[in-house]
Amino acid sequence: MKNNPRIFSILALVMVFALLFPTSAVQAAPITDGRTIFGESYTLENGEILDGDLNVFGGVVNIMEQGIVTGNLLVVGGVVTVDGTVEGNLTAVGGTVTLTENAYIQGDLISPGSYINLSEGATILGDTIQDWVFPDTNIEIPNVTPPQVVQSPARGIISTFTLIAREVGQLLVMVALGALLMLILPKPTEVMTQSLVAKPWTMLAFGALTAFVLASGSIILALTICLIPVVILCCVAFVIALLVGWLALGYELGKLMASGIFKTTWHPVLTAVLGNLALYLLARGLWMIPCLGWTLVILTALFGLGTAVVTLLGTNPYPRTVLPVDAEQEILTFEAPSEPDTDQPQDED
Numbered sequence: 001m002k003n004n005p006r007i008f009s010i011l012a013l014v015m016v017f018a019l020l021f022p023t024s025a026v027q028a029a030p031i032t033d034g035r036t037i038f039g040e041s042y043t044l045e046n047g048e049i050l051d052g053d054l055n056v057f058g059g060v061v062n063i064m065e066q067g068i069v070t071g072n073l074l075v076v077g078g079v080v081t082v083d084g085t086v087e088g089n090l091t092a093v094g095g096t097v098t099l100t101e102n103a104y105i106q107g108d109l110i111s112p113g114s115y116i117n118l119s120e121g122a123t124i125l126g127d128t129i130q131d132w133v134f135p136d137t138n139i140e141i142p143n144v145t146p147p148q149v150v151q152s153p154a155r156g157i158i159s160t161f162t163l164i165a166r167e168v169g170q171l172l173v174m175v176a177l178g179a180l181l182m183l184i185l186p187k188p189t190e191v192m193t194q195s196l197v198a199k200p201w202t203m204l205a206f207g208a209l210t211a212f213v214l215a216s217g218s219i220i221l222a223l224t225i226c227l228i229p230v231v232i233l234c235c236v237a238f239v240i241a242l243l244v245g246w247l248a249l250g251y252e253l254g255k256l257m258a259s260g261i262f263k264t265t266w267h268p269v270l271t272a273v274l275g276n277l278a279l280y281l282l283a284r285g286l287w288m289i290p291c292l293g294w295t296l297v298i299l300t301a302l303f304g305l306g307t308a309v310v311t312l313l314g315t316n317p318y319p320r321t322v323l324p325v326d327a328e329q330e331i332l333t334f335e336a337p338s339e340p341d342t343d344q345p346q347d348e349d
Contacts, residue, residue, distance in 0.1 A: 034071055037061060037078070040290035044069070044084065053088070056080055056095070058294070065102050072107070075114070089126065092116065099124075171280050178247045178276035182268045188314020189272075192248040193255070195318040196307045202318075204299070207245075207306030214238050238305075244313055245304025250276030 034052020035042065041060045044050055044067035053071035054061070056078040063069065067084035075095040082090070082103040089107035090097070092114035099105070101121025108126035109116070181189055196203055214234060221227040251268075254275020258266045266274070283300065286293040310318045 038291060038294070167284070171277070174247075174250075174280050175273050175276050177243070178250050178272040179269050181244065181247045182251065182272040185314060186268055188311075189248055189251055189268075191314040191317045192245070192307045192311050193252040195311050196248070196252060196303065199318060200303065203306035203310060204303050205306065206310050207302035207304070210238070210241075210305055210309050211302065241308040241313065242301060242305050245306070245308035246279075246301060247272070247276060247304075248307060248314075249300065249304040250279040253279050 034050060034054060036055040036057070038057050042056075043062045044054075044064060046064040047066050048064075049068045049070065051070050053074065054069050055074045056076065058077045061075075061078060061080045063080070063082045063084040063086070065083045069084070069086045069088070072088035073080070073082075073086045073090045075090075075092040075097055077093070078095045080092070080095065081098045081100065082105075083100045084102065085104040085106070087106045089110060090105050091110040093112060096115040096117070097111065098117040099119060099122040101119040103119070103122040105122075105124045105126065108129060109124050110129045112130060218231045218234065221231045251272045252275065254266070254271035254273070257274060257278065258264055258271060283297050286296050289296075308314075
């Protein structure tokens with residue numbers, strides 16, 4: 001058979017293209033930008049690359065095996081499981097972080113007041129810091145490090161039981177405080193609920209304004225160092241107003257339940273107990289909804305905060321009772337009728 005140079009040229013060209021553009025080329029891992037998680041669930045899938053920082057505030061995050069975060073990982077009150085790589089620092093404040101045997105942290109692990117479940121195979125190249133340390137200073141705040149949770153088969157049962165016990169305890173505390181409020185301050189509580197029903201949007205506006213002023217004012221006053229005690233007192237007053245306003249909301253919800261659903265009237269203490277019970281369960285249910293849930297809970301709390309602030313914890317009703325101008329003038333010009341003079345003779349018919 002004769003050699004055909006034209007066929008060999010075509011085959012050589014095909015081989016060159018096959019080497020330049022392989023059909024079985026490995027697909028590049030998908031790349032996503034940095035993210036901030038607020039109370040929602042997020043999963044960095046196997047092989048994905050998150051280019052930037054990952055900030056977690058009250059959410060549930062899973063970084064699967066071969067998932068890569070090129071920046072820092074910040075966890076504030078969330079639950080994070082790392083089975084991949086974090087190229088920056090991992091900072092956990094008040095959250096729960098689980099580092100599996102495949103976890104690879106290239107930076108520091110900073111975990112003041114957090115639960116860190118560290119597997120034996122996890123790798124941390126940087127330092128492990130468990131205390132509050134101010135940068136460029138020698139000031140350290142003592143930290144009470146919670147005990148490390150050891151992974152065991154019974155861990156899930158114990159964690160579930162602890163979670164249920166904590167929720168039930170918080171529920172009982174709120175219900176008891178609602179009943180105590182009605183026993184100690186029944187009239188101020190009625191004043192707060194009446195003001196809330198009369199001007200609900202005004203209460204919301206005052207609540208939002210109070211929260212904003214306290215947040216911004218606390219930062220400014222804290223910079224002066226010497227006014228930090230004032231900031232602490234303001235925060236204590238804020239917490240008291242927020243709690244009293246929330247309990248008043250529960251009492252109003254109890255009244256609506258009694259009149260609207262059961263068509264009856266309950267004792268004020270029973271109304272406060274059942275109302276705060278329903279309000280707590282409703283708030284916990286809403287909080288489980290990603291993004292929208294915690295927003296609705298905060299808005300509800302602002303209603304109660306504004307009610308407590310405007311009414312001065314129920315000591316001053318709103319709207320204020322102001323007499324009209326005409327009525328004030330009548331009071332000022334009113335003169336008592338003079339009694340008849342008995343000394344002067346009276347006309348006889």
